[in-house]
Structure formats: C-alpha cells, structure tokens
Amino acid sequence: MDVDVVVVGAGPTGLMLAGELGQSGMRTLLLERRPEPSAMAKAGGLAGQILQMLHYRGELDRFREARGGPARPEPAPRFPFGGLHLDFTQFEDPPMRAMLLPQPRLEAVLAERAIERGADVRRGHEVVGLHQDEDVVTIEVRGPDGPYDAAAQFLVGCDGGRSRVRELAGVPFPGTSFPEIERLASVTVPDSVTVLDDGSLDVPGVGTIPFGYTATDRGVFACSGMGGTMGVYTAEVEATEYDDDEPMTVAELSASVSRVLGIDLPLGEPLRMTRFGYSAKQADTYRDGRVFLAGDAAHLFPAGGVAVNAGMLDAANLAWKLAGSVHGWAPPGLLDTYSDERRAAAERTLLHTRAQVALRRGYGPGGDALRALFLELTADEQPLRRLGELMAGTDVGSPVSGAHPLVGSFATDRAMHVDHEDPTFAGVLRKGRPVLLDLADHADLRELAGQWDGRVDVVSATIDEPPADALLILPDARIAWAAAVDEPGKTALPALRESLFTWFGTPAT
Numbered sequence: 001m002d003v004d005v006v007v008v009g010a011g012p013t014g015l016m017l018a019g020e021l022g023q024s025g026m027r028t029l030l031l032e033r034r035p036e037p038s039a040m041a042k043a044g045g046l047a048g049q050i051l052q053m054l055h056y057r058g059e060l061d062r063f064r065e066a067r068g069g070p071a072r073p074e075p076a077p078r079f080p081f082g083g084l085h086l087d088f089t090q091f092e093d094p095p096m097r098a099m100l101l102p103q104p105r106l107e108a109v110l111a112e113r114a115i116e117r118g119a120d121v122r123r124g125h126e127v128v129g130l131h132q133d134e135d136v137v138t139i140e141v142r143g144p145d146g147p148y149d150a151a152a153q154f155l156v157g158c159d160g161g162r163s164r165v166r167e168l169a170g171v172p173f174p175g176t177s178f179p180e181i182e183r184l185a186s187v188t189v190p191d192s193v194t195v196l197d198d199g200s201l202d203v204p205g206v207g208t209i210p211f212g213y214t215a216t217d218r219g220v221f222a223c224s225g226m227g228g229t230m231g232v233y234t235a236e237v238e239a240t241e242y243d244d245d246e247p248m249t250v251a252e253l254s255a256s257v258s259r260v261l262g263i264d265l266p267l268g269e270p271l272r273m274t275r276f277g278y279s280a281k282q283a284d285t286y287r288d289g290r291v292f293l294a295g296d297a298a299h300l301f302p303a304g305g306v307a308v309n310a311g312m313l314d315a316a317n318l319a320w321k322l323a324g325s326v327h328g329w330a331p332p333g334l335l336d337t338y339s340d341e342r343r344a345a346a347e348r349t350l351l352h353t354r355a356q357v358a359l360r361r362g363y364g365p366g367g368d369a370l371r372a373l374f375l376e377l378t379a380d381e382q383p384l385r386r387l388g389e390l391m392a393g394t395d396v397g398s399p400v401s402g403a404h405p406l407v408g409s410f411a412t413d414r415a416m417h418v419d420h421e422d423p424t425f426a427g428v429l430r431k432g433r434p435v436l437l438d439l440a441d442h443a444d445l446r447e448l449a450g451q452w453d454g455r456v457d458v459v460s461a462t463i464d465e466p467p468a469d470a471l472l473i474l475p476d477a478r479i480a481w482a483a484a485v486d487e488p489g490k491t492a493l494p495a496l497r498e499s500l501f502t503w504f505g506t507p508a509t
C-alpha cells in the first residue's frame, strides 16, 4: 500500500478532504490533473454551515485573513434566492452566513492547510484508470514524468461534475439539465453610456434601459449601474454545453445581450465574468466498495451559492470515517453512513435549489406575484429562519426516528462553564474529534464513554438552560446522541452504549 487514501481533484472538496485526513493522521496522496492552481473566478465565497464548522475548528480567522485586512466577523447577509434576495440582517444569530473569499484564494488556503497536515499534493497528475478488490484500490496515473500506478486503501473522487472516477466506478449520475445558460458580468462603464441616478442605463440610439430585470421572448436581461461599473446579466434557453474552465469573454456576453434585447449594448472592460449552466443531478450512491465520491462529483445543484458548502461538508463527514476504517476500529456500516447521510443532505439542497429555479423562471404578472408573495412570507422571522437553515445545509434532519430532537442536527455554539481557554461548544470541539459532553455531572455516562478512550474525548461542563443532560458530538459537529434533561440512567446508558458501538465500534478497553 503506497498510501492510506488517494484523493482525486484539488478543488475545494478534495483540498478540504486532504486536510481533514491529515488531521486524522492519514497518509494522503492528492492528485490534480492541472499543472497549476486554477485562477477561474467561480464561487465568490463561502456560505452556510461550513463557516460554523471552520469556526468550531478555530480556523475561520485564517480564511478571513485570506481576504486581506483584519479577520473581522462578517455581517448577517442578504443572500440571493431564486432571483430575489433574502434578508438575514434582522438576526443576531443568522441561520445563513456568508463570507466573501474568491474561490482561487479559498483553494490556496485549503492547499496550504492540506500540505501542513502532511498531504502529498501532486499537480499535473491525471487519474486515468482504477481497479479495486477487497483489500486495495489501484489507480493508473498519467504524470509529468510518465505513467505510474498507486495503491491505497481508499480512493475519493473529488474530481468535479464530469468526474472520471465516477465514470470509472460505473456510478450512475441521474438528474435534469436545464437547457439554459446564465451570464453574469461586472464591466466598466464605457464613455458612450450614462448611468442614471436610479441605476438605469442611458444608451445613445437605444434610449433608457431600466434598472433590474427585463424579460423578452428570447430570455431575460438585467442591468444595474453604480459608480464606474455596470452589472449585466442574461439568461437564455440554449442547448450549448460550456466547459466551466473556459473563461467567458466580452464578445460572448455582448452577443447574448443582442440576442435577448435585440440591441448592441456598449460594454467596457471586464471586471468579473461568469457563466452558469444549470444541472440538478445526484450520484445514485456516493460509495462503490473502496471508491467514494464527494463534492460536484457526487451532486450538482441548479442554483448557486451553496455548492462549495455542500462539498466541504461532504469532506468533513467522510474523513474521520475513512480514518476509523484505516485504524481498524470502524464498525461495519460506518462507511455506508457517509453515502446515506450526505445523499440525504443533498436531497434537501436539491429541494431548495430546484424551487429557486421555478421562482426565478416565473415571468409575467403571475411570476411577479409569486415572488412578491414569497418575499412577504419570508419577511417573518420563523419562515426565514427555517429557509436559512435549509440553505445553510444545517437542516439535515434526524436519521434516527424517535430519538432526541437534537440528534442529527449540528451542535449550536453556546457559552459553557468549563475549564477551557475557550469555554464554548466551539472551544471543546476544536480538535475535530468526537466528544461526549456531559452537562449534568453523569459519572456513569462519562465512565461508559471512557471505554472508547482514544476515539472519543470526554468533557464535563455546565451550561445555563441546558438543551440536554449530555451530548455525543461527531467530528463534523453533528449530534449523534443526546440524553434529555433529567433522563434517568436506565434509559440514557443503554442508548449511549448503542450509539458508541454504532459510531465507534467495539470499545478499546
């Protein structure tokens, strides 16, 4: 065996996974076919539950600093949703958080983190074949110095929407592709165009193009002028398939505006240009024996803003399970929980991203009314919070029926009374290891969890208005088990024992 785990693809998912595996002591080889990191402006930042998880790891400031300037907490966002913006600024603890950090910079931080933790990151190495048996997975690699093979216990395909690993493993990727291309650009305002006070554009020979959306029988156009820049957006029904790695040009945008509006719109210098093709797809399974799929290789969502979140959460869910298998303590079935849990989470993301497409594509008075009504309903705190949790990927539901309502949810950060330099949930979860958090001085529960010493850390604390007497928290900050307040030992103990066996196998002692 050359390494424990081979990760294919150095996008956000593969880089996050390599860092997580390194944290768990795995010998990790990360293979990326591109010789250099991509400079493509894809995601504009991080959004959703992953921000909370990075905070729990004590790493969020490192990502904030990568933006340049001081590591200030980001304000509650107004986040795009189906052609609208949902306003989370009313919340002190917003259910949906967002942080600007262009994808190339995000990947640079993640790569640094993976290398620091011992991952062997090789660029210019393309995976072209794979073979697996009961004990090993062997991959064929085309590297700069010629072809070679590598053997590992596990292989994870984080190689994007057109995943070669998925194809080689024969995993179906069903779903829908919408024959629609959206183009979004920010350009400088050319001398011939005047930006009016309300953001509309005055174009000689054309007249005034109003701020906001204009629907025509060829598609949708939107513009906004501000300062010296012009935002331009088009959406057209087009069967053309684009390669995400092929940058959009001003000529391509200009041709699209002409088709939609029937005019030649003067455009200045490009500042940011992106193009989206819409797909809603999910792999039938994220596991085939020793081969796993994560990130875009496993799921594609038809609306933006949350795909990086989903991929990095996949990585956090999978890494410690692979480590448990390599270390030999993982119970049977643990690796399958990755596919089950993350497929269920992606179903929730598909639910809201598909709904966003329907909301955005409803044109005419009916569509306008639907959006206006939707905004009215989401002005109230409760539905907005619920939707925010869904968008953040926090709302993944409980996998265990009849369990404590907290089971399956992400642990919410709280201040605690505990002997720790950072007396919060985040503080005790910093090592990214499983924790039994005893909030009601239950020596019997602590003693039981102590049998899994080395796999589960045991922490005693108290908390004002405790949500439970005790919590078993997984490395990705989800709650695996909870004892209700004042729950007697005769029910709490067997339930905790069962949960410990389920997640961490036969006890070490």
Ligand SMILES: Cc1cc2nc3c(=O)[nH]c(=O)nc-3n(C[C@H](O)[C@H](O)[C@H](O)COP(=O)(O)OP(=O)(O)OC[C@H]3O[C@@H](n4cnc5c(N)ncnc54)[C@H](O)[C@@H]3O)c2cc1C
Pocket: 008, 009, 010, 011, 012, 013, 014, 031, 032, 033, 034, 041, 042, 043, 044, 045, 103, 125, 126, 127, 128, 158, 159, 160, 161, 163, 164, 165, 244, 274, 275, 276, 294, 295, 296, 297, 304, 305, 306, 307, 308, 309, 311
């Ligand atoms: C224009 C645009 C804007 C976007 N905006 C947002 C946004 O605002 N928010 C958001 O969350 N998401 C956004 N996305 C989506 C986001 O960029 C992707 O979800 C994200 O990059 C997926 O990460 P990944 O690591 O799973 O896959 P990728 O980033 O696709 O990485 C896969 C890597 O695998 C490599 N690879 C492929 N095949 C092989 C092989 N055989 N051997 C070795 N290496 C291989 C590729 O070169 C690539 O580097 C946007 C996407 C686009 C195109």
